[in-house]
Amino acid sequence: MLKLLIFRFSLCLLFFGVNLTSARQKNVYYDNIVAQVQANFNLHQPEKIYVLTSATFQKKMTGEQFALGMSKFHAKVGDWTSSVFKEQNEKGLDYLTVFENSRQVFSIRLDEQGKIDRLNFAAAPIVIPEKMDQVASNNPLKDTLDLMVEHVVRGYIQKGNTCGLVLAVINKGKVRKYSYGSVNKKLKQLPDAENTIFEIGSVTKTFNSLILAEEVVAGRMKLNDPINLYLPDSIPALNFHGKAITLQDLANHTSGFPRLPANxxxxxxxxxxxxxxxxxxxxxxxxxxxxxxVMPGTLFSYSNYGAGVLGTILERTLDSSFEQLILSRICQRLNMSHTGITLSNAAQRNLAQGYNETGEATLPWDLASLKASGAIRSTLNDMVKYARAQIEMKGPLHKAIALSHQPTFVGKEQSMGLGWRINRNGQHTYLHHSGGTGGFRSFVGFDPDRKIAVVILSNAAEDVTTIGEGFLK
Incomplete structure (x- = not known):
C-alpha cells in the first residue's frame, strides 16, 4: 500500500513538473515575442510587428490600419520602457507595461503556430487619492448659487489629479465668479479671474467659426462654397459622388475628415x-x-483636422495669421486684452501650470498648422466677455454671432451650429463647447433665450463638461 502511494505521489510530482516546465517555456516564448513587439514599437516599425500576427488577425485589420493605430498610440504614450508579466487569463497573457507618458496593460495571445492572435493595450488603472486638506477657494457660501457651485466644484477640486479652477455664472447680465485651488501645485495662489491665463483648447473652434460667420454676413464667403475654391490649385477636387466638401462642413464637423490626419x-x-x-x-x-x-454634410464626426483646414483657409483668404485674425476681428472688438496664442514674457508668468490626467505637470501646447482647432489662451474675465457677447446680441459682431447659433446640422446624437454644439433640455436649448489640451480643460455654454451662460477654466486634464452642462440644465 505504501509503495502504491509513493508511486502515485511520484507520478503527481512528475506531472506537476512537466506542467511547470511547460508553463515556464510558454512564458519565455511569450516574453520573447513581447520583447520583439516592444523593440519594433520603439523603432517606429509597426510593419515588423504586423508580420508576427496570425492570418486570423490580419483578416480583421489590414497592415495599413494596424500601422496607423500603432503610430497614433505611440504619439500618445511615447516610447515603451519596460514590461512585467502580470497574469494569465482566458484572453492570453497580460503584462504591466510602462511608457514615457502612460502605464498600460498589454494583453497578448498566440495561436498554435506561435503567431499573435490577439494584441491589445488598455490603460492600467491608477488610483489617485483625493487631497486630504480642504482646497482653498474664494466662495463666500452665502446663498443658493454659492452652495450649488461649492457642491459641484468641491468634488472636482479635491481629486488628486486636479489643481485649480475658475468658474463664472452669468444670469441676465449679472456675473458671479469663483476661484478654487491654485495656479501651481507648488504655490498656494488662487487663480485670478483677471490675470491667470489658461489654454482653452477646442473652444478655439468657436472663434474660428465666428470669423467665417463674419465673412459670410459680409457677403465675402458663402457657407456652401466648396473648400477647393480657397485651397491651392494643386489640391484635387474634394468631393464624394459629386458633392463637394464645403466651408459649412468644416465648421460643423460633417466634412468626413478624420479626427487627426494620418500623416x-x-x-x-x-x-x-x-x-x-x-x-x-x-x-x-x-x-x-x-x-x-462619406457624403459631406450627412454625418457628424468631430475633426481637429477639419478645424485646422478651415483656419488655414481663413489665413490664406484673408492674408493674415490666425492669431492676428482672432485679435483684430474678435478680441479687440470685445475688449479681450488677455486673449491670444503667443504669450509675451509677462503673460507667460501668468500662465497657469497645467497637469495631465495623472496629475503630472505638462508643457504648453503648440498646435502649428492646426492652431485653429485649439491654440487660444485666455483668462476667465475675457471668456466672460466672450460668453456675454453670445447672449446679449449687440455690438459689431452680433450678426455673425447670431449666424453661428443657427442649426446647420441636426443629428440623432449631436446637432451643430457653426462651431457650437446644440443640445436640448426639456423646453430649453443651449449651445456649448468644451476644450482640452495636455494639461487644461475648459467649457463655455449658454442659453440665449434665458440669457444665462457658464464659463469654466481648469489647469488640469480632468473634464469639466459635466459641471458646465449641469448648470445649463
Missing part, C-alpha cells in the same frame, strides 16, 4: 506636445492624397 504620425511625435511638428505643408500633403468616403 501627423509619420514623423517623430512628442507626446507632450503632439501637434507642434505639423506644418501647413503637411496639412496640404494630406489633402493631396485624401479620398472622401
Amino acid at each position: 501627423i504620425f509619420n514623423s517623430s511625435v512628442d507626446p507632450k506636445d503632439p501637434y507642434k511638428h505639423y506644418p501647413v505643408d503637411s496639412l496640404y500633403s494630406f489633402l493631396m492624397r485624401y479620398q472622401p468616403s
